């Protein structure tokens with residue numbers, strides 16, 4: 001469980017005014033002192049992400065946030081980081097001590113999807129707080145809990161689990177509508193400098209698992225062994241999936257009658273919005289001298305000599321466009337001047353949930369900046385985008 005990456009764990013974001021009991025409630029739900037609790041308002045500053053197992057559901061992340069009523073220059077920055085965390089929430093758990101402002105009520109009315117309200121001042125005699133009845137009457141899911149005694153916390157956990165299980169049933173699969181029983185899939189996996197020692201990376205492992213779950217079969221080879229492997233087969237694969245970085249080599253080896261796509265395209269569809277990423281990639285052809293391009297990575301990691309974001313994509317972009325581009329690579333959130341960029345090329349988002357990736361997509365588009373991602377940009381830059389989209393023809397809007 002402790003190894004489950006954050007991108008595969010639903011995020012439960014606790015939101016509410018300062019001192020409403022968010023940190024205490026996290027500690028109550030988890031049964032551990034995960035969050036710092038203090039009577040001093042504003043103890044939680046930046047969002048704090050804590051992975052834990054919510055049994056019997058499984059691994060989740062609780063996100064403790066600063067109060068949404070925080071004030072001053074620093075307070076405003078904290079609220080903006082809280083809002084960013086909220087946009088990536090699979091469930092928002094709004095925590096109130098029972099007294100609510102009109103602005104809070106309005107917020108709850110406008111954000112009732114995937115929202116649960118916890119009123120922390122539960123009365124020991126069971127008398128319902130006026131705000132509870134009021135919110136229920138408006139169709140908002142609300143539960144009363146006591147951070148002091150723990151009363152109501154088990155009920156709240158059951159409610160969280162029930163919402164999470166419903167969401168899990170609705171989740172789409174990586175290879176949705178692409179394979180069935182006895183399908184045969186060729187996977188092309190380079191083992192280069194970027195490959196972790198002794199293991200496969202998450203997208204590859206996830207794909208293998210889905211193939212096995214579908215009672216199908218896979219053959220995994222490096223790009224140099226594709227021709228040889230195909231020559232050994234009695235039947236051609238129904239589908240070929242390659243790492244984007246070797247898409248050119250793969251496209252040369254895999255016969256055109258075998259649908260070919262990339263792990264990145266599969267993840268764009270699972271984690272983001274494939275159609276919007278494809279539309280965004282058209283901007284590559286309109287880039288002009290001096291345009292700023294942001295390569296946005298969700299994590300900060302150690303760059304090596306042939307790094308995909310720092311070396312390969314900038315090189316391919318300059319070669320393809322023939323333009324002098326101002327290219328920035330940034331890990332973590334977007335820069336404040338995101339609107340100044342001509343294009344955002346986002347990483348594969350393997351550590352992000354779908355909700356988080358969609359919120360990052362929306363954030364850039366709201367600033368008027370087209371967004372694509374690494375895998376789609378790479379296929380575009382190699383003139384192979386049409387080919388790797390063939391398996392999804394029915395799903396894409398005409399561009």
Ligand code: SF4
Nearest residue numbers: 298299347348350351
């Ligand atoms: S692809 Fe993005 S989310 Fe995945 S490890 Fe790289 S930077 Fe992090």
